[in-house]
Amino acid sequence: MGASHWSAYHAKWNRLKPPLRPAPEVVSAMREALRGRQGSTLLLGVTPELADVSDSVTAVDRDEGMIRGVWPGDSESRRAVRGDWRALPCGDAVFDAAVGDGSLNAVTHPAGYASLLGEIARVLRPGARAVFRVFCRPDANETVDEVLRSGSPGSFHAFKWRLAMAVAAATASPNVPVRSIHGAFVAGVHSTEAFALDNGWELEDLATIEVYRASNEVYSFPTRTELMAAIPRAFARSKLVETSGYELCERCPLLILELPAAPERRL
Numbered sequence: 001m002g003a004s005h006w007s008a009y010h011a012k013w014n015r016l017k018p019p020l021r022p023a024p025e026v027v028s029a030m031r032e033a034l035r036g037r038q039g040s041t042l043l044l045g046v047t048p049e050l051a052d053v054s055d056s057v058t059a060v061d062r063d064e065g066m067i068r069g070v071w072p073g074d075s076e077s078r079r080a081v082r083g084d085w086r087a088l089p090c091g092d093a094v095f096d097a098a099v100g101d102g103s104l105n106a107v108t109h110p111a112g113y114a115s116l117l118g119e120i121a122r123v124l125r126p127g128a129r130a131v132f133r134v135f136c137r138p139d140a141n142e143t144v145d146e147v148l149r150s151g152s153p154g155s156f157h158a159f160k161w162r163l164a165m166a167v168a169a170a171t172a173s174p175n176v177p178v179r180s181i182h183g184a185f186v187a188g189v190h191s192t193e194a195f196a197l198d199n200g201w202e203l204e205d206l207a208t209i210e211v212y213r214a215s216n217e218v219y220s221f222p223t224r225t226e227l228m229a230a231i232p233r234a235f236a237r238s239k240l241v242e243t244s245g246y247e248l249c250e251r252c253p254l255l256i257l258e259l260p261a262a263p264e265r266r267l
Contacts, residue, residue, distance in 0.1 A: 012208045013070050018246040019135070020157045022049045022101045025245035026133055026252075030099055033131045033241065033256050037097045042123060044085055044100035044132075046071040051078050053099055060088060086115045088123050095123050098130040104227075104255070105135050109174040109220040113230040117257070121234040126262035130235075132255045133243065137165035137174075137221040144170055148188035151198065154247040156205040160185075161248060165221045174222040181219075182212035227255065236260040 018026075027049050034041070038054035046061045051072050059080040061067050071080045083089040085103070098120050107116050120130055142150075144166045151159065164181045168174055189195045196203050222230070224240060231238045237258040243249045 012211060015205055015208050017155055017157050019161060019248040019252050020102075022047065022133060023243075023246040023249075024049075025249075026101070026243050026254075027053065029241065029243055029254060030131050030133075033254060034097050034099070034129060037129050039096035040094065042088070042090075042095045042098040042120070044098070044103035046080050047101045048072045050099055050101060054097060058090075058095075060085060086112075086119050088119055090123055092122055093125045096125055096128050098124060098128070100132045102133060102135055104132055105219050105221065106217070107220065108218055109222050109226060110230040112220070113227075114232055117230075117232050118234065120257075121232060121259060124259055126259055128259050130255075130257040132257075133252055134227060134255050135161060135165075135221055136224050136227060136251055136253060137168055138251065139223055139225075141169035142166050144184050144188065148184075151195075156196075156199070156201045157208075158247045159199075160209060161251070164219060165251070168221045174220045174226055176219050176221060178212045178215040178217045178219055182209055182215075185209055224253070231257065234259065 030050065030053055031038075034054055040056045040058070041054040043050055043053070043057050043059040046059045046066050048070060051057060051059070055077060057078040059071065059078070060083045061080065062082060062084050064082060067080050067082060074080060081089060104113060104116065107113060124130065142162060142165075144163065147159070147162045147166045160181070163184055164176055167180055167184050168176045192206055193203065196206050228238065228240070235257040239256050240253040241256055243252050243254060
């Protein structure tokens with residue numbers, strides 16, 4: 001019986017690089033998307049790059065190890081609390097904005113998306129905006145063999161996401177058991193040392209995939225069409241905005257959602 005890999009993930013955090021972590025260009029794009037709504041902001045997870053994305057940030061993460069190991073610390077303008085994203089520990093209509101980096105990819109599609117985004121709509125004020133970076137697999141995706149043969153011109157972290165999306169494409173489902181990403185890697189790479197040397201990668205980076213070995217978590221990598229089809233009707237507006245400046249950015253758009261504004265009162 002596997003367990004969540006998040007309790008071990010924080011120890012690998014410093015090894016992670018874009019696209020798994022948000023590049024400075026992503027943080028800037030999120031701030032721009034939140035312009036005019038930078039009051040009380042909900043952050044899904046404890047992504048340190050987003051700890052100061054607005055004037056007041058409340059981060060929610062279910063794993064105490066991630067909070068202790070990754071969060072840069074509470075201050076007058078930010079705090080982190082333990083909680084489940086699909087049952088947020090707060091009342092209705094208390095936030096002006098919500099943000100997350102890869103947060104939707106940590107739940108199943110489409111049921112998890114409906115549940116999570118419904119909860120986000122509950123805690124946002126009328127007219128509030130939510131901004132999420134989402135990892136989307138392309139409509140014409142590489143196969144697992146193609147990814148393993150080609151390696152990557154850049155980082156192992158981009159390779160790992162390409163491999164995960166190839167596993168999703170092979171099963172014709174957005175949902176990927178995390179251990180199957182590790183399984184595909186182990187089945188196709190007979191010598192980790194040689195693979196690292198051939199691609200110019202450090203063994204410590206390749207070791208980050210080991211936390212997936214016995215995980216019971218499921219990631220999701222929807223196509224853009226599948227992503228947009230899962231948006232609840234509670235949001236009046238939804239759009240995708242491209243990100244740039246880092247490897248695999250073409251598969252990492254920002255999903256921007258907006259609730260309807262409160263109706264005007266008539267005297």
